[in-house]
Amino acid sequence: MSNQMRLDSIDHAILHHLEQDGRLSNQELAHLVGLTPAPCLRRVRRLEEQGVIAGYHARLNPEAIGRHFCVYMLVEITMTSRKIVEEFEAAVAAFDEVSEVRRVYGAIDYIIRVDVEDGNAYERFQAEKMYPLVGVHRIVSHPTMKAVK
Template sequence: MSNEYKADAVDREILFHLRQDGRLTNVELAKRVGLTPPPTLRRVKRLEEAGIISGYRATINHEALGSGMEVIVSIEVSISDLKTLEELETTVAAYEEVIEFRRVFGRPDYYLRVLVADYAAYEAFQTNKIIGIPGIARVISQPTMKKIKVID
């Protein structure tokens, strides 16, 4: 198989339905995409083998767990030595509250998605875990008002 998998319209339809519900049975998925179960299963296996489907997981209702406040955090750094940047990345990535962590081109240098219970919990997270990390020059926090579209 080549390195670049060519997904057709049926493959994209399969991916759409699996993104909506990764627990669909093969029989139900086949009905939804208009195929019989054997070719549907073959397509799903090919998508998995090609790395297009990289796994299956549960979608967690964080509000039900008491972590319903999401904050988008941008971080600017004041250093450029690789060792300090790697230490910053390792430290921040290890925090349970951080559910997504990206280094981006330009300014800011990093974006985080942080889940906490409330404003007080976020203040404690920022004050006790983020502010003291060497190299961080600026932190801008934006609590999420409303999620309109999320695709994981």
């Protein structure tokens, strides 16, 4: 979104309902936000074109696909060049086990969410995929107990 777009209360309502259920039909969405279908569709298309709505996807249940074990990795890399950073980010983003990667400010460089079957699978992931990456300096792992929200 290069130019900041002004969003009104109806735009916010559209975004709220689509975040809750991206499969809503235009008819259902229009009803929920108090519009008729044609203006609702125009607003959704505008929000898509302006980059406010970046896309639609299915949110998978990690447990249902055998990935019961969620770990947040705090990763520090040796950022000696832009090339190392770009290679690291591309490699990590390509791993199936990784569901989120965020570069952050502070003492660490990345927070990475990893969803795997169990502790043994995580150990293999860390040893076989993460540590061999160029630039990895340190990894601190935080296995989670439960999802609250």
